[in-house]
Every structure is written in structure tokens, then in C-alpha cells.
Amino acid sequence: MKQQQQQVMTMHSHSHPYPQHRLMMSNTVIGYLNLVTLLSSIPIIGAGLWLAHGSAATCESALQAPLLAIGFTVLLVSLAGFIGACYHVKWALWLYLLAMLLLAVALLGITVFGMAVTAAGGGRHVPCRPYQEFRIGDYSAWLQKRVQVDRYWRPALACVVGSGACPRIAAWTPMDYLQHSLTPIQSGCCKPPTSCTYPANNNMFMEAQQDEDCYRWNNAPGILCYQCDSCKAGVLEQVRRDWHNITILNVVVLVALIAIYSCGCCAFRNARCWSSALRRDDGEQRRTELPLGGRR
8 A cells, every 4th residue: 555655656746847847938938929029019119110200201190100009019918928927827828819919910901001002102203303203193092182181281291391301402503403312302392393484583474384383382481382282292202112111121020920929829828738737637646645545
């Protein structure tokens, strides 16, 4: 009888350390994955801030605001998952995996939507000039509606004026326009269309039929072509270029989130399996020990 008890105790001592070790390793893996996810939120937030306050003066928040929201959400979710892994809080890990799945889907949706609405557009070459000019009709209908609505265009226009794009070329001579390139905002907002013709006294146009932006143009520093359709097109072109630049970053982060989510699911499943095995072994050992204890 004592030999049977010794065998049971030997099995009890050897059965626990292995599952516990695997359980700790799974929690450690989940913790490190959360740390990687937390770090991956930094480029997302950085891209949103660059769109919002970058030197390029994008001045259109339709795409940058959701990007910032996703970045900060990834940051908070990663912190929750990291705490859950460190302190073995199962519900926090479930919440982390669910939130990561939703965030990956949201980032994919925003990336695809951004590429779809910024696919159209681009500049038109101006003969004998190194810069391009832009037409609002070349862009997607969704973006056109954004800049045509006053409550969206006023903040964008304030951003354009505050960027100082026009004062940087205010002293340019006609020769400078023949030799130097312009940003989309400078081309659309800081000068009239190249096709416009004006008389020397500026009292009347030499041609009766011209682009409507020719009539909106004014030399006053506070007016210029800020209310021109070409200015709105310049803002949209800058949005298109900036969004295409960060699409690669979005794709890389999206692939990383999917990989981290997959690894997290595997690690969490392993942790559950070994935790269940540990409880099952404990139950079997208790049932084995009780009869022996009763006989003794």
C-alpha cells in the first residue's frame, strides 16, 4: 500500500511542472505579442499626426482622423492585453483578441476606402512650365463633395492659409514660374490658372470666356485664389499624394496585426489547453489519493 502511495506522489510531482511551464510560456508569448502590438500603434499614430500637422499641409481630415482613432485604440487595447497576460486575467485576453480582430478589419477598411477615393486625380501638364495644375472634376465624387461643403472647406482653407505656402512664393518673378516647380496647394491657391489673361490696367478681362477661377483671383494677399476650384483641387491632390505615401505603411502594419493576432490566438489556445490539462490531472490525482488515504 505504501508503494502505491509513493507511485501516486511521484506521478503528482512530475505531472504539474510541465503543464505549468507551458502555461507560463504561453502567457509570456502573449505578453510579448502585446508589446509588439503596442509598438506597432506608434507608426499608425505617427502617420495620422503627419497628415494632420505635416509640412505638406494636407489640410483635409477625412482620412487622418480615423487613422488617429485606430492608432490610439490599438495602443489602449495593447495595454489591456499586456496587463491581462502579465496578471493572467482571462477576460482581458479575450477582449484583447476580439479588439485586435476588429481593429485589423477597421484598418483594412480604411486603407481600401482611402485608396478607392484617392485613386482618381492627378495634375495636368502646363506647356513650358515645370509645375502642374489641377481640376476639381478629376477627383472622386466623394472628395469633391467634401470640399464643396462649407463646413468642411472652411477648416481646410484656414489650414492652407496658416501653412504659409503662398507667402513663400509671393516675391517670385515670371521667370521663377518658368524655372521652379510648385506644390499642388501653391499651384492651385497662390496664383490664377496659367490660361488666364488680364489687361494691363486690371479693370477688365481681355477675353470674355475664361475659366471661372480667373474671375475669382485677386492680388490681395488675403484673397489670392483661395476661393478658386483650383485651390480645392490642390488640397485634394495633396491628400491623394500623402495617402498614397502612407498606404505602404498601412499595409505593413495590417500584416503585422494579422500575424500578431494569429500568434496570440495560438498562444491563448495553448494556455487554455494546458490549464485544462492541469485541472484534469489535479482531479484525477485527488480521486486516486482519497481511496488510498481511506485504506490507510
